[in-house]
Amino acid sequence: xxxxxxxxxxxxxxxxxxxxxxxxxxxxxxxxxxxxxxxxxxxxxxxxxxxxxxxxxxxxxxxxxxxxxxxxxxxxxxxxxxxxxxxxxxxxxxxxxxxxxxxxxxxxxxxxxxxxxxxxxxxxxxxxxxxxxxxxxxxxxxxxxxxxxxxxxxxxxxxxxxxxxxxxxxxxxxxxxxxxxxxxxxxxxxxxxxxxxxxxxxxxxxxxxxxxxxxxxxxxxxxxxxxxxxxxxxxxxxxxxxxxxxxxxxxxxxxxxxxxxxxxxxxxxxxxxxxxxxxxxxxxxxxxxxxxxxxxxxxxxxxxxxxxxxxxxxxxxxxxxxxxxxxxxxxxxxxxxxxxxxxxxxxxxxxxxxxxxxxxxxxxxxxxx
Numbered sequence: 538x539x540x541x542x543x544x545x546x547x548x549x550x551x552x553x554x555x556x557x558x559x560x561x562x563x564x565x566x567x568x569x570x571x572x573x574x575x576x577x578x579x580x581x582x583x584x585x586x587x588x589x590x591x592x593x594x595x596x597x598x599x600x601x602x603x604x605x606x607x608x609x610x611x612x613x614x615x616x617x618x619x620x621x622x623x624x625x626x627x628x629x630x631x632x633x634x635x636x637x638x639x640x641x642x643x644x645x646x647x648x649x650x651x652x653x654x655x656x657x658x659x660x661x662x663x664x665x666x667x668x669x670x671x672x673x674x675x676x677x678x679x680x681x682x683x684x685x686x687x688x689x690x691x692x693x694x695x696x697x698x699x700x701x702x703x704x705x706x707x708x709x710x711x712x713x714x715x716x717x718x719x720x721x722x723x724x725x726x727x728x729x730x731x732x733x734x735x736x737x738x739x740x741x742x743x744x745x746x747x748x749x750x751x752x753x754x755x756x757x758x759x760x761x762x763x764x765x766x767x768x769x770x771x772x773x774x775x776x777x778x779x780x781x782x783x784x785x786x787x788x789x790x791x792x793x794x795x796x797x798x799x800x801x802x803x804x805x806x807x808x809x810x811x812x813x814x815x816x817x818x819x820x821x822x823x824x825x826x827x828x829x830x831x832x833x834x835x836x837x838x839x840x841x842x843x844x845x846x847x848x849x850x851x852x853x854x855x856x857x858x859x860x861x862x863x864x865x866x867x868x869x870x871x872x873x874x875x876x877x878x879x880x881x882x883x884x885x886x887x888x889x890x891x892x893x894x895x896x897x898x899x900x901x902x903x904x905x906x
Contacts, residue, residue, distance in 0.1 A: 578717025578746035582610035585803035590649040597638035598848035608817030619652035645672035659712035666716035681755035693755035703739030710744040717746035741778040752784035789819035811868040875901035
């Protein structure tokens with residue numbers, strides 16, 4: 538994508554900072570304060586609930602939807618490939634498409650990147666820090682996808698070499714100045730190669746400001762259950778670095794219970810927020826000691842889908858936006874009666890009118906629940 542000059546939304550950033558301050562005060566006054574506000578370097582993450590970076594999903598339009606509901610202490614982009622970012626800038630004078638909107642987007646905002654070469658990551662990290670002025674730079678050592686692991690020897694493949702992970706983190710920390718650098722890992726490559734504790738210690742020694750741990754090994758992908766006891770052990774193995782837990786959080790209540798029971802500093806929500814982007818506001822309310830806001834009604838959820846579609850089309854154009862929105866629309870109806878019929882229709886739409894007609898006709902209705 539050709540680089541577009543954008544004007545910073547100073548008002549939006551000011552509004553977000555004001556809201557974060559208010560949430561911090563409410564969170565601190567709550568009798569259920571557990572844990573305290575999460576601090577990642579110079580960034581206050583309030584509440585300590587993070588939106589996970591998810592390739593193919595957490596684009597600019599989706600982040601707008603999450604931000605409109607509120608409650609997420611830190612939002613994140615899709616992960617970018619450092620090597621590709623360098624090539625695009627050197628050969629085309631462009632930035633990765635996944636960085637669209639990042640310059641002007643309200644803060645705090647994290648950008649995640651992956652590679653196995655410390656110099657590539659340092660170069661892109663420095664650009665993100667100094668040029669894009671992102672809040673947090675996150676290094677992906679957890680992706681289990683074979684294109685990243687077996688073909689590129691990156692992501693979770695690197696967990697077999699904790700020392701190398703530490704060296705990469707240290708190089709990026711040195712390149713990024715005051716911008717905090719974080720890392721996301723899994724428990725290891727496989728059941729026979731669980732290196733999370735050693736990796737965590739190397740990451741802390743290298744100067745990382747936070748570590749997120751997904752409670753599965755890479756070979757599991759998303760099968761089985763996340764091991765939160767193992768996440769607790771990783772947290773106990775480090776002394777200064779905050780640890781965020783991730784995996785199988787399917788409700789606001791579950792997010793709060795993970796925070797209270799496992800001694801971690803924050804939680805990261807991934808797949809569930811694709812179905813319920815309002816979940817962050819529900820978690821924030823519970824952490825303040827308030828009743829959980831109800832889920833939107835089905836009619837309201839249908840309108841959320843249509844609004845999300847408008848944002849996607851604004852960002853990607855109607856033709857591409859329509860095709861992209863099919864998977865988001867399928868996510869929204871996860872676990873709702875009538876979802877199968879809706880998914881069967883919406884997954885086949887090819888143009889805007891078809892999408893609008895399918896949502897209006899087949900999105901689950903109260904009578905089907």
